[in-house]
Amino acid sequence: MKQFFIFVKKEWLHIWRDRRTLVILIGMPIVQIVLYGFALTNEVKNSRVAVFDQSNDDATRAIIQEINASRYFSVTDYVHSYQAIGATFRKGKIRLAVVFPQDFQNDLLQRNTAEVQLIADASDPNTANTLTNYAAAIINDYQQRVDENRDLPYTIKTQLRMLYNPELKSAYNFVPGVMALVLMLVCAMMTSIAIVREKELGTMEVILVSPLRPFRVIIAKTIPYLAVSILNIACILVLSVYVLNVPINGSLLLLIAESVLFIVTALSIGILISNGARTQQSAMFASMLSLFLPTLLFSGFLFPIENMPWPLQLISNLVPAKWYYNIVEAVMIKGLGFSAIWKETLILVAMTVFLLGLSIRNFKIRLA
């Protein structure tokens, strides 16, 4: 046991004495959580709109004014031909164009039907979709207000409630996702480098001839990084609550326990990668390429998993970040207890045991 602690101490000194790296390891998650927490948002705000109004009457002016007044849009360009709309789109200035035909108000009042065209720049289909829907809703509202004066019979009155996030803040969705992303990458990369580095610099020989068993060598290597990661998670949680105003509605203790579990999963992935790699360079690239994009895409916070083709849905089950994201969302935002997340927890535990077992089995006690 004493040998073991000496080993832990050795690892700790490696980290502690390389102050620059330590600053990077602790500073990186802090900067990222703040930056992404504020900047990653798909709320549309003040999207630029061009108007091609061939009618120019009270009704069209009222609708334009309402579009301009909503927080989603600001009407910036008035154009006088379809060609001009194309030109404005190509310059990348506007996202949406609203076209009113001639005699809009007349048609609306006399013939009871009038047309309006919404042209979206669908080169970003996601935003285009959202914008046309919002604009259609504003026009719809206007129409209903026109109708209201008539006191219609047989009216269904819908009441709407937004649960968990009434202000529709993006941070509620993104903060748990960013937590999963940052923890996974930082933890896995740190450990994968730590082991390969000894190989590359030749100090691995010394470790391999030491009386410590491979199992213990690996555990000793990860413990200091576990400590750094727990410090990271503490920083992330404090920032989420006090800077990004994302509440912790559930149990803080449960959240921390689950985070530690996820960190251990990430650390074991790091060890596994380091077993296969010969140089620090290949270890770093392996962890980066196999973790960054898959974690980003398959955890479900950016792209809904249920939209993916089924083989990818199956793959997404192998991404630990997906389960952790579900857990954080349930505990932090929905305020649920352990009974709601036992399945996810079990999956993470199983993954960790499997990965650790695999990396210990593959730990080579001879240099090639």
Next chain:
Amino acid sequence: MRTLKFLLQKEFRQILRDPSIFRILFIAPMIQLLILPLAADYQIKNINLGVVDQDHSQYSQILVNKIVSSGYFKLKDYSASFPQALHAMELDKADVILEIPAHFQRDLVSRDAAPLFIAANAINGIKAGLGTAYIQQIIQHYNQDVRTQWIQFPRYAPQPTIDVEYSDWYNPYMNYQFFMVPGILVMLLTIIGSNFAALNIVKEKELGTIEQINVSPIKKTYFILGKLIPFWVLALVVLTLGLTIARFVYGIIPLGHYITIYIFSAVYLLAVLGLGLLLSTYAQTQQQSFLVAFFITMIFNIMSGLFTPIESMPHWAQVITWFNPVAYFIQVMRMVILKGSGLSDIRNQLFAVLGFAVFLNTWAILNYRKRT
């Protein structure tokens, strides 16, 4: 010039003789490019619907059928009470709950008005916003149907309605891959380019071989160029592979010219590689260099406008994106491929990236010291 030639020979050999580099540089990105774009579909469809029907009437049946047949919703949960439905939402089985109170049909027909309750899981604000917008539209149409059913024509003329027509320019089928594939290619190029460059010089430092270069008659500029050019060539090969996959696997044929893409990429890569080399001249260990390069490229990529629109960011974050070469590349890819923009349309972006390239590489050359 002869020095440069030998340096290049050395670098190319060093790179090409490492089998892991081949895997990292060519195979890994191409696999990612083949798989990941399929995952990146943001269209809001398949919204899970939970229904609490306390009316059990013909009307409530028709309404639910109408919502499900719209194609946006999947009826996943049918609960007897709202708390039960809420539990289904907690387990992510329902994204939107529609509650039809008792006597819905009776109230609507005999009292001229009836309420409906909709509750949405708003953690993902966009999903909740669009989901409730869709369902409200359907309810409105349904309401219209009920009216025409009960009111005879002479007594009541149909109300004025505004027909909204939609046109989606540049990508009429709303194909998300047209946007994601070039974007992911840009991300992969950036990650590989900057990180490889970031590791290169510092690797020589860590292994001690930098000593030999320091005592040899190699000019600083040549040294940096010798490091820059091999990666630049390899990255262009990766770009070509990526564009080939985009064309033949995803059917993405740019409206603009490939030449425009290559001209921009050539300059862009100089900037990205320059950044890596600059970090490399500062770092003491590969670990430091890689972590910082990774940190910067991750921020560049996530804040590039690929995943979330730049206009939505707070102003200070938008200012940060002015210094983000990836954001320019994403814009250019989108413009050239989908809108057919030419060199004159993208000149601002080109000059910006050229500025980065000159600035970063000059800094790297100045900062490289031939002593330890």
